[in-house]
Amino acid sequence: MCGVCGMLGGEEHWTAESARPEVFGAGRTRRAERLHRAAAANRILTLFGLRLDDWQGSAFVLSGPTGQREIVDTLPAVWAAAARMRGGTIDPLDPVLLDRIAGTGR
Numbered sequence: 001m002c003g004v005c006g007m008l009g010g011e012e013h014w015t016a017e018s019a020r021p022e023v024f025g026a027g028r029t030r031r032a033e034r035l036h037r038a039a040a041a042n043r044i045l046t047l048f049g050l051r052l053d054d055w056q057g058s059a060f061v062l063s064g065p066t067g068q069r070e071i072v073d074t075l076p077a078v079w080a081a082a083a084r085m086r087g088g089t090i091d092p093l094d095p096v097l098l099d100r101i102a103g104t105g106r
Helices: 004-007 013-017 030-048 074-086 094-102
Strands: 051-055 058-063 069-072
Touching: 030 051, 030 074, 030 094, 058 074, 069 074
Parallel strands: none
Antiparallel strands: 051 058, 058 069
16 A cells, blocks of 8 residues: 555544544544554564564555565554565464563463
């Protein structure tokens, strides 16, 4: 997707719903929620040499260790893009991976 299309955006993915004040609370902005989600994803992605950044509040940029980058629209799309960059799947709900992040690694 080109940068202009990414900025114009389309419909929100359902995962962005928690940023609505009536759902999550008036004290949390949409931008703060996106940054929080990117940080949570990065706890997993950094284990694979990848990094996720928010781009203008409308998309995410996934970066690989060789400088490869991919713009993704939604957080769920990050995992497919990460698999392509890495050349193998990444399961963000893998219990062993979650234990490792929590510091209780097996």
